[in-house]
Structures are given as C-alpha cells and as structure tokens.
Amino acid sequence: MQVLVFEAEIRANTAADEPDAPPVYIVNDIDDELTPPLEFYYSNLMWHGEGVPAPDHENLQGCNCVGPCDPASKTCACVKRQRKYWEGGSNGFIYDSNGKLREHQYPIFECNMNCGCSEDCPNRVIQNGRQSDVFIAICKTANKGWGVFAGHKKIPTNTYIGIYAGEYLTDSEGEVRGSQYNKFGRTYLFDLDFWFLNDGDEERKVKYCVDAYHAGNNHSCNPNCVINACYINEPNIDKPLLVIFTCRDVEPFEELCFSYFGRLDDDTGMTTKPDKDDAVYVTCQCGAPDCRGTIWR
Numbered sequence: 001m002q003v004l005v006f007e008a009e010i011r012a013n014t015a016a017d018e019p020d021a022p023p024v025y026i027v028n029d030i031d032d033e034l035t036p037p038l039e040f041y042y043s044n045l046m047w048h049g050e051g052v053p054a055p056d057h058e059n060l061q062g063c064n065c066v067g068p069c070d071p072a073s074k075t076c077a078c079v080k081r082q083r084k085y086w087e088g089g090s091n092g093f094i095y096d097s098n099g100k101l102r103e104h105q106y107p108i109f110e111c112n113m114n115c116g117c118s119e120d121c122p123n124r125v126i127q128n129g130r131q132s133d134v135f136i137a138i139c140k141t142a143n144k145g146w147g148v149f150a151g152h153k154k155i156p157t158n159t160y161i162g163i164y165a166g167e168y169l170t171d172s173e174g175e176v177r178g179s180q181y182n183k184f185g186r187t188y189l190f191d192l193d194f195w196f197l198n199d200g201d202e203e204r205k206v207k208y209c210v211d212a213y214h215a216g217n218n219h220s221c222n223p224n225c226v227i228n229a230c231y232i233n234e235p236n237i238d239k240p241l242l243v244i245f246t247c248r249d250v251e252p253f254e255e256l257c258f259s260y261f262g263r264l265d266d267d268t269g270m271t272t273k274p275d276k277d278d279a280v281y282v283t284c285q286c287g288a289p290d291c292r293g294t295i296w297r
C-alpha cells in the first residue's frame with residue numbers, strides 16, 4: 001500500500017511537466033524498507049530559497065518564429081543565443097532532429113514561454129519531459145541507499161532523463177546546509193559553477209547552488225549520465241536548471257549515475273568537500289574498474 005501511495009505521489013508531482021513519461025516504480029529487492037524516506041520528493045520543479053530571485057519573465061527574450069523554429073535560421077533569437085555559446089554547424093540548436101543532445105560541454109538554451117514558435121519546435125525537449133519510451137525506477141541498492149535505475153528498456157545515449165530538481169540556495173546558505181549534511185551523512189548540494197559562468201574571471205564567486213535534499217542520483221566514477229545547464233523560462237544566467245542526460249547507451253536495469261566530481265574543465269558537481277571524519281565521507285561503492293575510491297573531489 002505504502003509503495004502504491006508513493007508511486008501515485010510521484011505521478012501527481014510530475015503529471016504536468018512530463019505528461020508522456022511512463023510511471024516511475026519503486027523497487028526494493030534488498031531489504032524491508034518499503035519506500036525511500038517520506039521526505040523524498042520526486043519532482044522536476046525548482047523552488048527558490050531566501051535571497052534567490054524568482055525568474056524575471058518580462059526580461060526573457062523569445063523568438064518571433066512561426067511554426068517550428070528552423071535550426072539553420074539566421075534571425076531566430078533562440079538560435080542566436082545558443083550559437084553565442086556553441087557554434088554547432090548548420091544546426092544552430094544543441095539537439096538533433098530526434099531531440100538527442102549533440103554536445104555535453106555547452107549550456108542549453110531552449111525556446112521559452114515568450115517565443116512565437118509552435119509546441120513541436122525542435123528546440124523544446126526538456127520542457128516536454130521524459131519521453132514515453134524512457135522507463136526509470138527508483139531502486140534500493142545494497143550499499144548506496146536508494147538510486148535511479150533504467151527500466152526494462154535500453155536508454156540510448158544523449159537521451160533526456162529528468163531534472164536534478166530542488167531548491168536554489170544562495171552560496172552562503174549552501175555552506176551552512178553543507179556542513180550540516182556532511183555530519184548527517186547524506187548530501188544533495190550541487191554547485192552552479194559552470195565554466196561558461198566565469199566569463200574569463202577565475203576569481204568569480206559562485207552565486208547559487210541547488211539543494212536536491214529530497215531526491216538524487218548516486219555517483220559513479222564511470223558514469224552513464226551527465227548534468228548540463230539548461231535555460232528555458234529563466235533569463236538569469238546564474239540560475240540554470242540542472243538537467244540529466246545519458247552520455248552512453250544504458251542497458252535495461254542499469255543504474256543511472258553521474259559523477260559528483262563534475263567535469264574536469266569546471267567546478268560543477270556536488271559542492272561538498274568533507275573532512276575525513278564527516279559521516280558523509282564514505283568510500284565509493286560505484287564498482288567501476290577505474291573507481292577513484294571516493295565520491296568527493
């Protein structure tokens with residue numbers, strides 16, 4: 001019963017933003033904990049902590065395209081914005097014609113609520129949610145708590161999975177919560193410190209982080225997913241959505257993990273730099289042949 005209620009709650013939380021997505025199932029073949037803790041909240045929505053500004057929709061630039069945007073357009077404002085960060089060749093969008101991500105290092109700028117283009121525009125992927133052939137489940141693992149897994153179907157590389165959703169925090173609030181989580185033994189804080197935000201200024205301080213306290217994927221030293229920055233209805237470059245894409249083909253029932261170390265060319269990743277005696281300082285259990293032995297930088 002508890003499992004059914006939990007699954008129904010996930011469906012209710014996500015029905016509006018991923019209408020085509022198959023249900024998320026809860027599976028525990030490990031022990032007798034029926035579901036993740038009840039404070040776990042599966043969602044694709046962000047909320048704003050104290051001191052973090054809400055999106056300024058009046059200053060959100062849309063395109064004037066009619067019908068689906070042309071990725072080769074010279075005039076579409078959204079193609080131009082994407083090209084500012086990644087040239088992309090003849091296709092100015094970061095998605096291919098099947099909605100798969102073409103590059104992992106660059107921010108994603110989707111068409112937004114102020115655009116004139118149609119709902120079937122090829123530059124609307126994340127906002128349409130997880131697709132009907134992408135099955136996922138939340139499963140108990142033997143040594144990493146709960147995790148997110150592929151369902152019974154293979155998930156091709158560069159497929160959108162979901163949003164690393166949670167609360168935007170100011171950097172100072174992130175530090176306060178971070179030290180509490182380190183002692184508690186689980187942390188979900190992710191720094192919004194992407195390379196393209198530095199704008200050549202190495203000293204630039206990170207402004208915000210995301211606290212996904214209520215949900216989150218596990219770490220692997222050889223991950224099958226990446227986290228990218230994405231902007232949809234948000235003009236503030238410091239507040240991207242954290243979006244999860246596969247970075248290789250994922251076999252049925254394989255766990256979906258990203259690297260908490262982030263990419264080598266920026267400081268993104270989980271914010272935590274725990275002390276060795278913090279409860280959160282656990283040995284990495286990812287099982288990859290090239291495992292680094294720790295889940296933190």
Ligand SMILES: C[S@@+](CC[C@H](N)C(=O)[O-])C[C@H]1O[C@@H](n2cnc3c(N)ncnc32)[C@H](O)[C@@H]1O
Nearest residue numbers: 144145146186187188216217218219284285286
């Ligand atoms: C963002 S949470 C991930 C979800 C978590 N497993 C749960 O049950 O809520 C991060 C925590 O999961 C655990 N974890 C994640 N990846 C791990 C790994 N590769 N090895 C050991 N523990 C891991 C650590 O306790 C870490 O603080």
